[in-house]
Amino acid sequence: MESTLAAVRREAVARNAAHVDRIVLRIGVLSGVEPEALRFAFEACAPGTIAAGAELAIESVPALAFCTTCGCEFAAGPGFICCCPGCGNLSGDLRSGRELELRCIEFTPATP
C-alpha cells in the first residue's frame, strides 16, 4: 500500500494536484491481494498524505483463460479451473486475473 500511495503521489504531483479525492485500483482475483486487507492498509497509510480522506475504489478483475483450440477467451470456472466452454479442454494460459494496477485517480487541482 505504501508503494501504491507513492505512485498516487507521483502521478498527482505531476498533474499539479492539490489533493487526491478518489483512487481506483484493479485487483485480479488471483493476484493474492485481499481487497479488505488493502482497505485496512489504506486507512492506516493514507492520513497525512496527498490522498488523506480519499475514497478507495477497488475493481475486481476476473480470471480469464485462453483456449488455443477454439481461439477464445473464457472466464475461469469455480475453483479457478479453466475448462473451455466450447471444447472442454483445460487451459493453463491465463490472460487476466493477476492484475495489480492503479487504474485512475481523481483529484482537485492546485489553484494557480
Add this chain to the structure above:
Amino acid sequence: MTPDFTPVTTAPEGYRINPLSGAAARPARGLAGPLSAEISAALSASPRGEVSVRSADLNLPLLERNDILAERNRGYFLGRGLVALNLVSSPGAGKTTLLEHTLDEFGLKTRCAVLVGDLETDNDGRRLHRPHVPVAQITTGTVCHLDAGMIARAAESIDLDGVKVLFIENVGNLVCPASFDLGEQVRVVLLSTSEGEDKPLKYPPIFKSAHVVLLTKIDLAGALGFNRALAVENIRRIAPQARLIQLSARSGEGLPEWYDFLRSLAPTS
C-alpha cells in the same frame, strides 16, 4: 463586483467552500458511484471551469517493492548464467529430502547452490551442507514466506562462481509464497502423497503459478491409500500449464526424470 460576505465556509465534512468562485477548493472526498467519472468530466467541462475534480486514467502496474527486487534478482541470475528454482510446498512435503538426493547425484556434475528458508533453526541448512555446495540458511523469524529482498542478501552471502542451478527452498506454506516472486525462472510446487489428493483444488493460486508440479513420496501411496490417479487429475485441472513429475526421493523412482528436467534448464553443464 465583489459580493459583500465572508467568502469561505467550512463544510461539516471538512472541505472548504468558496462561494465567490463556487469551487470546492479541497474536497475531503471525491465523487463516488457508477457515474462518478461522467459527473466529474461534466463538472470539469462546466463553462465557469471552476468546479474542478479532475480524473486521470493511468492504468499503471503497481510494482510493489518485492516485484522490483525480484526483477533485479532475475537479471542478476540471468547475468551469472544460472537458473534459479523456487521450491514451494506445505511443511513436510519432502523439499529438503529431495534436495539432499539432488545435490548428491545431479549436483556432482552440475554445480548447485541452495538458499533455504525456515522460521527458525538452521537444521535444513545443515542437512543440505555439502563440501561442493554453497548453502545459506535464511531464518525468517515469524515471516511465513521468503521475499525477494531476503534472496538478494542471501545470494550475495554465498559464492556463486560456477553455479549453474540455484535451488531456493521456500518456507513450508502453500499460501503466501504464491504472492512473492523471488526472481526465479522456475517455480516448483511439491505435493506429497501424505497430503490430500484435493490439495491443488484447495490452494489454486500456488498451483496456478507452478511451472513444475512434483508429486512426491509416491513409494508411500499404497500404504497411505493415496489415490494417485485422482491427484494427477486434480493437478491437471488446476495447473494444466505445469509439467508433472512423480517421484520418490527415498526409493529413487522418478528422480532421473527430475534430473533430466534440471539438465534441460542448465544445458551447458
